[in-house]
Amino acid sequence: MSFDSLAARALDTATARGADYADIRFEDVRSERIEARNGIVATLADTTSRGYGIRALVDGAWGFAASSDLTGAGLDRAAARAVAIARAGAAIARNRAGAPPPRAYTDVFATPVLRDPREIPLGDRVKLLLDAEKALHVSPQISVGRAWMDLWSTHKAFYSSIGSRIEQKLRQTGSGIEAMAVGDGDVQTRTFPGDIGLYKAGGWEIIEQARLGENAPRIAEEAVALLSAPQCPSGTFDIILGGSQVSLQIHESCGHPAELDRVMGWEANFSGVSFLEIAQLGKLKYGSDIVNILIDNTLPEGLATVGYDDEGSKSMTSDIIRNGVLVGYEMSNDTARAIGRESNACVRAQNWEYVPMIRMCNLNLLPGNTPFENLFDDVKDGVYMESNRSWSIDDHRLNFQFGCEIGWEVKNGKRGRMLKNPTYAGMTPKFWNSCDAIGDENSWVAWGTPNCGKGEPMQTGRTAQCASPARFRKVRVGVGYDG
Amino acid sequence: MDSRNRESLASRVLGLSNADQTEVMVWSGNDALTRFTHNMVHQNVAAEDTSVRVRAVIGKRTGVATTNVLDDEALRDTVLRAIEMAKLAPEDPGLPRLPAGGSFKAPEGAYVRQTVEATPRTRAEMCDAIFKTAEERGYWCAGFVTTSTGGATIVNSSGARASFDSTDSGVNVKMNAADSTGFAEAYDNDVSNLDAHAVGVTSARKAQESADPQGVDPGEWTVILEPAAFGELFTYLTDHFSAQSFDEGSSFLSDGLGKTYLGENVTISDDYAHPLNPGMPFDFEGQPTQRLALVENGVAKDIVTDSYWANKLQRSNTGHALPAPNAYGPQASHVVVSPGSKPAAQLIAETKRGLLITRFWYIRTVDQKKAIVTGMTRDGTFLIEDGEVTRGVRNMRFNQSIIGALRRCEFGNALHRTGGYSYSLIVPAAKIDGFTFSSGTEF
Numbered sequence: 001m002s003f004d005s006l007a008a009r010a011l012d013t014a015t016a017r018g019a020d021y022a023d024i025r026f027e028d029v030r031s032e033r034i035e036a037r038n039g040i041v042a043t044l045a046d047t048t049s050r051g052y053g054i055r056a057l058v059d060g061a062w063g064f065a066a067s068s069d070l071t072g073a074g075l076d077r078a079a080a081r082a083v084a085i086a087r088a089g090a091a092i093a094r095n096r097a098g099a100p101p102p103r104a105y106t107d108v109f110a111t112p113v114l115r116d117p118r119e120i121p122l123g124d125r126v127k128l129l130l131d132a133e134k135a136l137h138v139s140p141q142i143s144v145g146r147a148w149m150d151l152w153s154t155h156k157a158f159y160s161s162i163g164s165r166i167e168q169k170l171r172q173t174g175s176g177i178e179a180m181a182v183g184d185g186d187v188q189t190r191t192f193p194g195d196i197g198l199y200k201a202g203g204w205e206i207i208e209q210a211r212l213g214e215n216a217p218r219i220a221e222e223a224v225a226l227l228s229a230p231q232c233p234s235g236t237f238d239i240i241l242g243g244s245q246v247s248l249q250i251h252e253s254c255g256h257p258a259e260l261d262r263v264m265g266w267e268a269n270f271s272g273v274s275f276l277e278i279a280q281l282g283k284l285k286y287g288s289d290i291v292n293i294l295i296d297n298t299l300p301e302g303l304a305t306v307g308y309d310d311e312g313s314k315s316m317t318s319d320i321i322r323n324g325v326l327v328g329y330e331m332s333n334d335t336a337r338a339i340g341r342e343s344n345a346c347v348r349a350q351n352w353e354y355v356p357m358i359r360m361c362n363l364n365l366l367p368g369n370t371p372f373e374n375l376f377d378d379v380k381d382g383v384y385m386e387s388n389r390s391w392s393i394d395d396h397r398l399n400f401q402f403g404c405e406i407g408w409e410v411k412n413g414k415r416g417r418m419l420k421n422p423t424y425a426g427m428t429p430k431f432w433n434s435c436d437a438i439g440d441e442n443s444w445v446a447w448g449t450p451n452c453g454k455g456e457p458m459q460t461g462r463t464a465q466c467a468s469p470a471r472f473r474k475v476r477v478g479v480g481y482d483g
Numbered sequence: 484m485d486s487r488n489r490e491s492l493a494s495r496v497l498g499l500s501n502a503d504q505t506e507v508m509v510w511s512g513n514d515a516l517t518r519f520t521h522n523m524v525h526q527n528v529a530a531e532d533t534s535v536r537v538r539a540v541i542g543k544r545t546g547v548a549t550t551n552v553l554d555d556e557a558l559r560d561t562v563l564r565a566i567e568m569a570k571l572a573p574e575d576p577g578l579p580r581l582p583a584g585g586s587f588k589a590p591e592g593a594y595v596r597q598t599v600e601a602t603p604r605t606r607a608e609m610c611d612a613i614f615k616t617a618e619e620r621g622y623w624c625a626g627f628v629t630t631s632t633g634g635a636t637i638v639n640s641s642g643a644r645a646s647f648d649s650t651d652s653g654v655n656v657k658m659n660a661a662d663s664t665g666f667a668e669a670y671d672n673d674v675s676n677l678d679a680h681a682v683g684v685t686s687a688r689k690a691q692e693s694a695d696p697q698g699v700d701p702g703e704w705t706v707i708l709e710p711a712a713f714g715e716l717f718t719y720l721t722d723h724f725s726a727q728s729f730d731e732g733s734s735f736l737s738d739g740l741g742k743t744y745l746g747e748n749v750t751i752s753d754d755y756a757h758p759l760n761p762g763m764p765f766d767f768e769g770q771p772t773q774r775l776a777l778v779e780n781g782v783a784k785d786i787v788t789d790s791y792w793a794n795k796l797q798r799s800n801t802g803h804a805l806p807a808p809n810a811y812g813p814q815a816s817h818v819v820v821s822p823g824s825k826p827a828a829q830l831i832a833e834t835k836r837g838l839l840i841t842r843f844w845y846i847r848t849v850d851q852k853k854a855i856v857t858g859m860t861r862d863g864t865f866l867i868e869d870g871e872v873t874r875g876v877r878n879m880r881f882n883q884s885i886i887g888a889l890r891r892c893e894f895g896n897a898l899h900r901t902g903g904y905s906y907s908l909i910v911p912a913a914k915i916d917g918f919t920f921s922s923g924t925e926f
Contacts, residue, residue: 035810040575042810044568047549048561051532063603066530068551081529088603089517089524092611097525122571130573143731146810182732187852265520268625269657269666272844353530392847392880394859399880399924401857403849421850425880425922456627456655457516457528458904479921480849480857480882 001028003052006075007159010054013079015161019056019086021100022079023160025310026052027352032117034126035148036133041126043148051352056082060096061089064355101312101333102342104163109307111171112300113203117151120204125149128212129175135216136179139224143187144180147212148197149173150450154351164312172303172462173206174199174450177216181223188226188420190219190405194244195388199448199462200301222406225418232407232422234478238379239424240471242386243439245404246365247447247465253428254286254293255360255465256454257397258320259346260329262358264338271454272395275428276326278339284326287432292366293321295330296466297345302362303448303464304348310356313345320363324433332358350459357455362446364466368438375437375471382410383477385422393428401425401479425479431472439468484511484533486646489636492535492553497638499562502539502569504581506639508767508806509535514631517606521623522614527603536806538639539565540581543574545808579794584643587771590761595673598650601630605674613656613683620687626656630674635763643769649762653902654679657862658686662926663696663875665689666842666862668711670900670907672761689841689863693875699866701879701920705837707830707867712860713913714901715843717820719856720885721906724753724777724785725803726792727812733851735886740783745889750821751778753787753803759900759909762817765802772802777815781890789813819909823894827912830895832870834914839865839872854885859924879920891916 003026014022028050035043051068056079063086067078117125129147136145151173158166176197180189191197198210241249257274261267264278276284287293297315299305308314311333320328329335330346335358348359376384390403407422408415444466452461484492489509496507511533518526534551535558546568550561606628617624634648652674658665667685669677708716723734730737735744753775755762765771768790776784788796789804792813803813831839841863849855860878867873895912902908 037810040577041545041572042808043547044545044572044808045547045549046564046568048557049532049534049549049551051551053530061524062527064526064528066528066532068532085515085517085527085529085603088607089527091604092524092607092614094523094614097523122568126571126573143733148810180731180733185852187733189851265623265625265659266525268520268659269627269655353532355526355528357526390847390849390857392845392857392859394878394880394924395844395861396924396926399859399878399922401880401882401921423849453904456518456526456904457514457629480855 003157006070009072010075010079011159011161013076014054014056014083017080017083019058019083021057021161022054023158023312024052024054025352026157028155029351030153032151034129035146036129037146038144049351053349053352053355054079054082056086057098057100058083058086059090060098061086061093062098063089066353098334099337100162104160105308105312105314106165107307108167110169111201113171115204117173117204132177132212132216135213136177136220138217138220141181141183141224141227142179142220143182146178149175149207158308158312160312166308166312168307170306171203172199172201173203174448175207175210175212177212177219179220179223181227183227186227188223190223191387192219194447195405199303199450200446201303201305202301226406226420229418229420231481232383232419232478234481236474237477238382238471238473239475239477240375240382240384240410240469243443243445243467243469244447245385245388246467246470248388248391248402250293250363250365250465250467251360251449251463252391252393253397253400254321255363255463258329259358259360260331260335263329264335270456275396275398280326282325282327285324285433286321286326286429287324288435289324290368290438291321291324291432291435294319294364295344295346295361296364297361299362299446301446303450303462304361309345309347310349311343311347313343315345318344330358330360348461350461354459357459359461360463362464362466365438367441367444367468369440370437372439372443372469375439375469376410376415377413379410380412383419383422384408384410384415398428400428421481423478423480425476434473434475435470436473437471439470443468486634486636486648489634490646493636493638496535496537496558496562497640499559500539502541502566504540504640506538506581507535508635508637509533510635512631512633515606516627516629517610518627519610520625522617524610535561537562537565538807539569541569543576543578544569544572545578546572577795579790581639581641582643582768582770582790582800583641584645584769585771587764589647589764590756592672592758593649593761595650598630598652598672598674599632601674606630609654609679612680616680616683616687617658622687622690623659624656624683628679629653637767637769639769645765645769647763652677654682656682656686658690660690660694663690663693664862665693668901670902693863693865696875696877698877698923701922703917703919705834705916706918707834707837707839708913708915709841710899710910710912711842711901712840714908714910715846715903716885717908717910718906719846719848720854721815721818724787724815725812726786726788726796729786730796735852735854736783736786742783743781744783744886745778745781746892747781748823748893749778749781749889752776752819753815753817754819755817757817757819757909759898760907766804767806768804770800770802770804775801787813787815820911822896822898822911824896827895830893830912830914831867831872834867834870837867838876839867849882855882856885857882877926878924880922881919882921883919888915888918
């Protein structure tokens with residue numbers, strides 16, 4: 001459906017009520033979730049949600065009101081509510097923080113899709129998951145098998161009082177499997193691909209990339225083997241992290257601290273602040289010389305790839321860490337203006353109900369030049385870890401502790417026996433400065449994170465951190481199990 | 484949408500279905516939140532929505548479809564989508580009939596007119612009181628004031644009919660001084676019971692008293708966890724009371740009920756009617772929720788079920804379903820940890836050397852079965868020496884089994900409501916011996 005006339009009415013109402021600037025974002029969202037669990041379909045759900053969010057700026061203060069009422073009266077009411085909210089904030093404002101975006105766009109964007117998932121009969125989609133889940137039950141010790149699939153499509157239309165009209169049709173797809181083994185008073189879990197499944201922008205081709213069925217027996221056998229595997233030792237070791245774990249490491253220790261709203265204290269009471277202070281821009285040696293991290297919201301298959309963000313800014317690439325040095329942030333219009341820059345289009349809302357906020361979007365660690373198998377070279381005594389199980393980091397994003405589902409000892413350059421409960425801990429800059437090898441482009445994957453939590457009210461964001469496996473020297477290992 | 488309109492809508496949708504069994508859930512919400520930082524509002528939002536969820540059952544097959552488009556065509560299409568999905572779903576031999584519901588009584592104080600009528604100006608005035616507290620001290624504050632109204636109606640073809648409306652409100656403040664921070668919170672179904680100024684003052688006092696924090700060595704410490712800290716820790720245990728995790732072996736109770744797992748002073752219940760947080764008296768299948776003793780004096784007494792898990796384990800349905808079917812199983816969502824006999828101040832006074840902790844951050848499970856979790860202290864961590872709170876200390880990371888902690892704990896005699904984005908609990912302050920910290924920070 002076209003939202004043109006509805007948008008005009010809402011923007012006219014907001015302006016008539018006193019808004020200095022207003023925009024409206026319509027979304028028509030369809031989500032399908034299928035989950036097979038222990039031989040049955042635990043979830044088979046098809047959800048549609050349609051609505052809009054209006055931002056209004058009054059005397060430098062923002063108000064936001066969202067509604068699913070698409071009638072003229074409903075639009076008028078929501079627009080008036082957004083203005084009233086902005087005015088209430090302006091009444092107690094100590095200074096003017098908000099300003100309209102610098103430019104308007106008229107454009108359309110659609111996610112490239114090789115095959116529409118809904119061309120695949122629902123029965124076939126369910127069967128794919130049931131077969132993959134069944135293949136996980138390699139032993140009576142597999143207490144829980146799971147296989148899941150998410151298909152998301154969003155028709156989004158953005159209009160602003162300075163003339164933007166942007167229409168986007170976005171598709172995102174993901175799937176995964178998980179096996180939980182129980183025995184000897186222990187519980188061990190293995191997940192594939194990565195620790196959350198494979199989530200990307202695209203269609204059925206993303207499901208095919210995941211190759212759930214052919215990997216299910218191996219994953220389940222590893223879960224069972226972990227029950228009797230030796231405990232990962234505690235101490236200081238060289239470690240090699242699998243690609244999905246490097247992705248998580250980027251997400252938590254670079255993606256979040258580089259959010260400029262966090263740096264400026266906008267998330268202080270909840271998500272926290274950041275050690276990447278503005279005074280450190282261009283100076284802080286965040287990582288070793290081979291660490292290059294950039295935003296690329298145009299990346300094919302990147303889960304956060306869009307044409308325009310939810311403030312109407314055009315997607316682009318932008319450096320965050322160049323040769324190990326902090327050079328940029330993830331920014332919105334207001335935060336970028338505060339440091340004399342322009343937005344790099346990193347603003348997203350969970351859906352129409354939520355106010356847009358800064359997200360890390362696609363944040364990628366550029367591949368190095370080391371083939372995966374050569375990452376083990378020169379490691380005398382180390383641990384290789386795969387697939388995140390536990391993640392925690394302080395509210396400045398410095399002190400972290402992560403755990404993985406599985407590890408292997410590395411002795412004299414060779415991968416050895418399996419280890420259970422591997423964990424590692426450190427301080428962010430010291431850790432990234434210890435990175436001395438990054439896997440090459442053959443091991444580089446656009447790992448998507450479909451469930452990033454931030455903001456109040458809490459919003460779930462979809463981000464990606466493209467990464468290869470990487471090697472880090474002299475890291476504290478075994479924390480949490482060393483007592 | 485009020486309960487009468489929700490019930491009318493739900494009945495109309497139920498009438499559109501020719502499935503063997505049908506459940507219709509209608510929920511509506513109107514939520515507002517004013518968020519601030521650096522003593523000014525930076526995010527000020529409100530959202531309203533009404534959605535309809537249809538669960539269609541054909542034989543032993545289930546399909547679910549949801550929409551928030553409420554015209555006749557969309558509702559009819561939603562029912563058809565649920566039926567089509569059910570026809571294509573494989574059979575689940577363990578699927579019971581939809582529950583028939585039953586009588587229930589909404590708890591007093593769940594729905595409060597003053598909260599419904601709160602305006603953006605109401606929230607702004609509460610924020611302004613907090614800003615002034617910060618400015619008087621040369622601090623800056625971050626936090627929010629929120630008010631919300633919600634309602635749920637569930638009807639099904641087995642005869643269940645249930646509606647409930649509630650309100651909620653909250654104040655959350657982190658006060659920031661030169662080298663220290665302090666946190667305080669308050670929640671109530673009635674916004675007029677919230678004293679935003681007092682919350683601001685408490686957070687400011689904590690920031691002031693934790694100034695110039697000094698590092699202490701990691702290792703085992705006696706800790707006094709204020710309710711916000713204890714609640715955040717405890718929420719990582721609530722899934723263990725689910726019949727699903729109990730049966731599948733991932734719960735610490737999986738060795739069986741009737742056994743002693745925790746200290747004999749530990750009693751845990753699930754009580755939707757607790758006056759500090761009166762909640763929904765039925766679950767998302769329309770089944771009346773039982774008020775349950777989960778642990779009594781350290782002994783496991785019960786687990787929570789829904790219709791599926793009650794049937795599977797041949798136990799009674801306790802009315803703790805999430806929207807079904809789902810992969811998570813039933814959940815205890817109104818947990819209350821019984822208080823002890825001493826004021827929290829006395830627990831501190833009886834501590835030779837320990838740490839007073841206001842709040843935790845980013846707790847995550849390290850080992851599910853052993854309930855080992857890791858996380859950080861945050862926004863007000865203090866040293867206790869000879870029964871006195873003497874100074875602020877730098878934040879630290881802990882690694883601790885919650886079960887182990889609940890075997891060597893003592894509770895304060897007052898209950899508080901504490902909450903986060905995914906939980907609301909009623910807990911006392913807790914004193915725990917041998918709480919393990921593994922590393923520190925520079926702040």
